[in-house]
Amino acid sequence: MLLLWVSAVAASALAAPTPGTREHEMRVARAPNVVIIASDSFDGRLTLQPGSQVVRLPFINFMRARGTTFLNAYTNSPICCPSRAAMWSGLFTHLTESWNNFKGLAPNYTTWMDVMEKHGYQTQKFGKLDYTSGHHSISNRVEAWTRDVAFLLRQEGRPVVNLIPDKDRRRVMEKDWQNTDRAIGWLRQEAANDTKPFVLYLGLNLPHPYPSPSSGENFGASTFRTSLYWLEKVAYDAIKIPKWLALSEMHPVDYYSSYTKNCTGKFTEEEIKNIRAFYYAMCAETDAMLGEIILTLRELDLLQKTIVIYTADHGEMAMEHRQFYKMSMYEASAHVPLLMMGPGIKVNVQVPNLVSLVDIYPTMLDIAGIAVPQTLSGYSLLTLSSEASANEQTRKIPRLPWVLSEFHGCNANASTYMLRTDQWKYIAYADGASVQPQLFDLSSDPDELTNIATEFPEITYSLDQKLRSIINYPKVSASVHQYNRKQFITWKQSMGQNYSTAIAHLRWHQDWQKEPWKNENAIQQWLAAHPSPVAKDNKRTFLSYV
Ligand SMILES: *[C@@H]1O[C@H](CO)[C@@H](O)[C@H](O)[C@H]1NC(C)=O
Ligand SMILES: *[C@@H]1O[C@H](CO)[C@@H](O)[C@H](O)[C@H]1NC(C)=O
Numbered sequence: 027m028l029l030l031w032v033s034a035v036a037a038s039a040l041a042a043p044t045p046g047t048r049e050h051e052m053r054v055a056r057a058p059n060v061v062i063i064a065s066d067s068f069d070g071r072l073t074l075q076p077g078s079q080v081v082r083l084p085f086i087n088f089m090r091a092r093g094t095t096f097l098n099a100y101t102n103s104p105i106c107c108p109s110r111a112a113m114w115s116g117l118f119t120h121l122t123e124s125w126n127n128f129k130g131l132a133p134n135y136t137t138w139m140d141v142m143e144k145h146g147y148q149t150q151k152f153g154k155l156d157y158t159s160g161h162h163s164i165s166n167r168v169e170a171w172t173r174d175v176a177f178l179l180r181q182e183g184r185p186v187v188n189l190i191p192d193k194d195r196r197r198v199m200e201k202d203w204q205n206t207d208r209a210i211g212w213l214r215q216e217a218a219n220d221t222k223p224f225v226l227y228l229g230l231n232l233p234h235p236y237p238s239p240s241s242g243e244n245f246g247a248s249t250f251r252t253s254l255y256w257l258e259k260v261a262y263d264a265i266k267i268p269k270w271l272a273l274s275e276m277h278p279v280d281y282y283s284s285y286t287k288n289c290t291g292k293f294t295e296e297e298i299k300n301i302r303a304f305y306y307a308m309c310a311e312t313d314a315m316l317g318e319i320i321l322t323l324r325e326l327d328l329l330q331k332t333i334v335i336y337t338a339d340h341g342e343m344a345m346e347h348r349q350f351y352k353m354s355m356y357e358a359s360a361h362v363p364l365l366m367m368g369p370g371i372k373v374n375v376q377v378p379n380l381v382s383l384v385d386i387y388p389t390m391l392d393i394a395g396i397a398v399p400q401t402l403s404g405y406s407l408l409t410l411s412s413e414a415s416a417n418e419q420t421r422k423i424p425r426l427p428w429v430l431s432e433f434h435g436c437n438a439n440a441s442t443y444m445l446r447t448d449q450w451k452y453i454a455y456a457d458g459a460s461v462q463p464q465l466f467d468l469s470s471d472p473d474e475l476t477n478i479a480t481e482f483p484e485i486t487y488s489l490d491q492k493l494r495s496i497i498n499y500p501k502v503s504a505s506v507h508q509y510n511r512k513q514f515i516t517w518k519q520s521m522g523q524n525y526s527t528a529i530a531h532l533r534w535h536q537d538w539q540k541e542p543w544k545n546e547n548a549i550q551q552w553l554a555a556h557p558s559p560v561a562k563d564n565k566r567t568f569l570s571y572v
């Protein structure tokens with residue numbers, strides 16, 4: 027059903043005008059080029075103020091001055107693969123069923139780039155993609171599948187910093203720089219070729235933290251690494267030390283996140299400040315890569331013909347709320363940067379509307395003059411950023427005043443749903459009953475330290491009703507639960523007699539080996555628990571979720 031529906035989407039996107047016709051050729055000839063640079067882990071709040079106080083980001087500021095900045099842009103799922111699946115498909119996570127970093131889109135999925143290519147665009151991708159199934163470590167998936175097991179194990183190395191004491195070292199994340207160079211090389215070739223408009227995607231790994239091999243064989247990535255060159259771009263004095271709740275006051279799911287990320291121990295203020303400084307320095311290096319692309323477009327005289335978009339898959343907590351990484355609905359993790367500049371895009375405009383990464387797909391089609399299918403989860407951003415109407419049809423579709431984000435992966439022991447509306451952020455969990463929800467008033471509590479869900483039951487109730495009208499979230503949570511058990515059983519069987527060794531050597535190996543039989547027992551109990559009724563429902567469809 028989902029597949030059928032998806033191919034219907036692709037077919038309607040391809041409906042008009044027919045490739046090969048004169049009308050089509052004219053439309054393509056008029057269409058601008060597009061370059062989209064998507065980094066990893068970039069806290070979107072760094073783009074809110076011109077000349078961010080804490081770190082120099084000259085090219086993000088250039089885009090701000092020359093284009094449109096979305097002040098309230100969110101990821102649809104705060105982790106790599108599900109977020110990217112939403113961005114490439116234009117569909118919410120419960121529709122792609124990209125539940126964790128191992129499960130994304132099918133490799134042959136028709137993305138917006140494929141649609142643009144069929145309509146005559148020259149297309150190219152470089153760097154990190156990570157939106158299809160099958161990637162990431164065994165730890166990453168087994169820890170996601172077993173998040174409902176009644177044990178609590180640290181999975182990550184403690185977050186640390188690592189300095190390259192070199193004042194001249196610009197290229198720290200070598201692989202990203204190589205991909206940036208390749209993208210620049212491609213642009214130089216394409217520039218000479220104006221028979222077709224082009225769309226180029228560059229995926230950067232920065233400012234994602236680096237692996238911490240000292241944490242064992244299945245290590246995670248908890249090292250914030252930079253050089254003195256980039257650290258000098260950071261204003262240490264402007265770094266805020268985030269306020270933390272006492273461990274006993276934390277929401278239980280946040281506590282689970284903090285614990286599994288090995289952040290419930292003691293951290294000195296200097297340690298936290300350093301982690302944050304190094305993270306900002308990594309953002310400065312990311313900005314420089316964006317800069318190389320912008321400077322190349324300028325040199326090739328392509329800036330007037332090219333729409334440039336900068337965004338990220340999710341943010342980075344960098345010790346806010348006693349966490350690093352993402353996998354959370356807090357601003358540091360869920361708020362992403364989203365800037366656009368180029369022909370027809372409003373200059374020096376900051377848009378307050380709520381937008382999210384599913385809006386990229388319809389935006390790309392709109393830029394290319396391709397009819398936008400109504401079945402997508404997002405809306406074209408051109409209605410907010412374009413000087414003129416690019417496509418009359420899009421104008422008529424009203425943008426809704428909310429965004430939805432979901433999380434079903436590792437380091438959170440309940441499926442999490444965020445509904446962001448005007449001043450509110452409502453976060454519901456699991457079946458909507460067994461875990462208390464959270465409500466933050468972002469207008470008076472931007473640091474999200476006071477959960478007012480019980481204090482304002484009517485607001486909580488109405489936001490919960492609203493959320494349920496968008497997504498039947500208890501049902502989605504139950505499906506994910508079933509999926510996790512099924513995947514785990516399949517994996518366990520495939521490991522045969524190696525299972526005990528394999529499970530003991532995942533990222534949680536230090537904690538696991540303290541009481542291996544107890545942990546195995548907890549898994550046995552989880553597997554023995556009665557499967558929920560959804561298990562028998564094999565005919566789950568797209569419609570059953572809405
Ligand atoms: C993708 O591949 C699968 C299996 O290999 C196939 O069933 C499906 O029809 C393909 N979808 C598209 C859009 O080509
Ligand atoms: C967690 O952090 C502690 C120090 O606070 C460290 O000794 C330990 O190795 C870390 N655990 C993992 C799994 O890396």
Ligand SMILES: *[C@@H]1O[C@H](CO)[C@@H](O)[C@H](O)[C@H]1NC(C)=O
Binds near residue numbers: 148216219221
């Ligand atoms: C230029 O356009 C032609 C025709 O669309 C295409 O075959 C070619 O690969 C493009 N790129 C270069 C660098 O020539």
Ligand SMILES: *[C@@H]1O[C@H](CO)[C@@H](O)[C@H](O)[C@H]1NC(C)=O
Binds near residue numbers: 279282456
């Ligand atoms: C999540 O983990 C925390 C910490 O162990 C626990 O208090 C809470 O009950 C768990 N929640 C769920 C829904 O399993």
Ligand SMILES: *[C@@H]1O[C@H](CO)[C@@H](O)[C@H](O)[C@H]1NC(C)=O
Binds near residue numbers: 521522523524
């Ligand atoms: C178990 O491990 C051994 C030694 O590494 C390997 O040869 C064998 O194929 C593994 N068995 C399974 C079922 O993975």
